[in-house]
Amino acid sequence: MTQTIEDNARYDPVDGRAPLILGGHDFKSLTEAVARPLESKTPPGWWVVFGISLSLLTVFGISIGWLFWEGTGIWGLNNPVGWGFAIVNFVFWVGIGHAGTLISAILFLFRQKWRTSINRSAEAMTIFAVMCALTFPGIHIGRPWVAYWMFPLPNQMGTWPNFRSPLLWDVFAVSVYGGVSFLFWYVGMIPDLATIRDRAPTKLRRMIYGLFALGWRGSMRHWQHYEKMYLLLAAMATPLVLSVHSIVSMDFAVSQLPGWHTTIFPPYFVAGAVFSGFAMVMTLMLITRSVFQMKHIVTTRHLDNMSKIMLVTGSIVGYAYAIEFFMAWFSGNPYERFVFLNRALGPYAWAYWIMVTCNVVSPQLFWFRKCRTSVPILFVLSIVVNIGMWFERYVIVVTSLHRDFLPSSWGYYVPSFWDISTLIGSFGLFFTMFCLFVRFLPTVATAEVKTVLPEADPHFPGDERVIERSDLAPDGGIS
């Protein structure tokens, strides 16, 4: 079989863009490849990963149970660091979700067709990350049985949340974000659910998938409405990419605390969120594509592109670190200057330099194509970046608090055992959900991927842009 080099969208004359889907797939084989993990016998590897995830989830449950029983005293919080792991984890998890929304909404509006192979799992990741994130404010309020008071519900006592508090804005921002992300994910999945329904060997399976496929028949009219709705949802989700983490950043930036109050926080948090989110997508996709044999759908080109986005966002984060540092000096304000010097040279210098190394230095490797396409390097770097981004929030929260305006109250925050177990446990929730997702739902937006196959091009097959691999010069240009 001759391999055709065809971007489906367009063939690039300079670099000979690699095709989006490899392995000579046609519509049928693609469906088969995506449906296989759902329809075949559960692979043993899945049980192993699921088992580990479930154990971690149990750790999460125990940690939260003990917290409810004993109170937040089991955490390392004290004066002057009254905000510790809980908020760090919250910001970390909300940030993870951002890559999913960026891929599904912004890359869609930018007509980046490579998104089709990864958007489904990235969106799923968003939803699970939001679930993890929402746990932390929920369990930190002290009286979790009245957690619904976070919402402004009319009541006869006339008590309301403080509308001027960014923590309340978080409730709105994150719940809207979770809701829209879920809708986006679900709407995008309807055609694929219908495909799974139609292939279902048992009646029960057909009924369950049929219920969620909402009677999709794939008629012209269905598609027309679907495409329009998808575009509108993308347009509505785009501001959410920016707004959610901007509002999260305001938890800190509206204060008067040096290290927290700085105007660049909103875009800087957004860039960091996308950065960490892409790192997480990378980690997950590298595992998924190898466990479920999807290397021809999530190709080296996808990894290459994701690495470039990590390079860009990582560099924006580096820019923000630099500007913050300069402006702390330029302000002439002794407290500003102290906080930043204390970050880099004080007792938490180790955390600061972990952050800088992981977030600014390590992504610079992505300048090199070799690093962008090597699976082992990508896997390590994607984890390194997430460690760095977790430490970024740790640095921001803890170093700004631990030496406040009164030297006699300075302290050093150390997380307790339960702080750490809750953090690790939250990964259990995340990976358990993700395991269930890859086992029971189509991990790739099959209907969308089909549109980037060569056959989907209206000009196929008489199109002169289809170029045989033998026509390519070794350097990628056309001979």
Next chain:
Amino acid sequence: MPDLNQAGLTITPGTWLYRLPWIGLGIGLAGMAGSAVLAQGHLQEFLHAWLVAFLFFLSIALGGLFFVLVLFATKAGWGVSIRRLAENAMATLPIFALLFLPIAWGAGQLFSWWEGPGEDALLALKEPYLNAGFFLARAAAYFIVWSAIALWFASRSARQDDSGQHSITRRLQAASGPCLILYAFTVTFASIDWIMALDPHWYSTMFGVYFFSGCLVGIFAFLVLVMGILQEAGYVGQVIHKGHYHNLGMLLYAFMVFWAYIAFSQYFLIWYANIPEETIWYLHRMHGTWSNLSLILAVGHFGVPFFFLMSRVIKEKPRLLMAGAAWMLLMHLADIYWLVMPNVYAHGPHFGILDVAALAAVGGVFMGAFGWALRRRALIPVKDPRLPESLQLDHA
């Protein structure tokens, strides 16, 4: 694919566009003469007016530089046929080193720290950065970096018009990434030096991003206008079509919203924390009739275009999009004015003949240089390997 020989890709001698360098120079010289006369006794006002005009046109050129770098960095195909126009805008950057001379000469009238910190303890702390020598050295560095990048990219791109070599595209792609990093830091510090340092006590980490967002609003609005004017004059008829207008319109829209996001975030965080050393900058802009201009910016730079430019119908009709772009340029000018002028007119905007003269002077020279670049080379990169993709831009 359109016949590139028939498409009107070079400026015809004898037309007004061909004479644009001289027209621009004429306007520029007239503006300078006018400024020289009007500056008598109003030196400080003149220098601020000049700074506004300088920053306004500089922001368009810097926006062009960014757009070209990004097109290469992303290996974008769609934008190739409009890239040359952005290249021509950025090719004017060396001229801005000359246009900066009045600012360097009259910096003492603009910057209170120019003669030294005096009794001001805060300025004494900032003196290692805010001093005349370092200020001028930095300015020189910015112009060297910008001019070098702009001229190198423009000349390679022009060379490709003859040879069509793919290696040129590859080299520019490879260089674009590091150049963007240089760009980010030079533009940030230039905005700190030339705008933020007017009020040397004040500081905001967002400021560089704010100025940058204005640069992009400026270039996209400018490109829409230039494209429209060229097409109405009978050029590039077959090579730029509604897909390009739609895309540029979307970018203009996106960065208009981005500007609003940055502007709001900066204002909101300062307003909320309410620290006097920060709020003072906004207080100046709410004092007297400045509050009207602040309101006009909120409504005119965001509210109105948010709805006007939202519809695809409008973005695909060149005349309507041009009207939107002209409005955005006007608002961008108002934004620069709002950033600079409270430094000299405390009670409200005072737009007068001095400002018009400065705008004519800088704008004339800018237009002249742009027109000169325009007629020196083809209006599109005729042998760019990705040109076919741009010509076939059929938007979904």
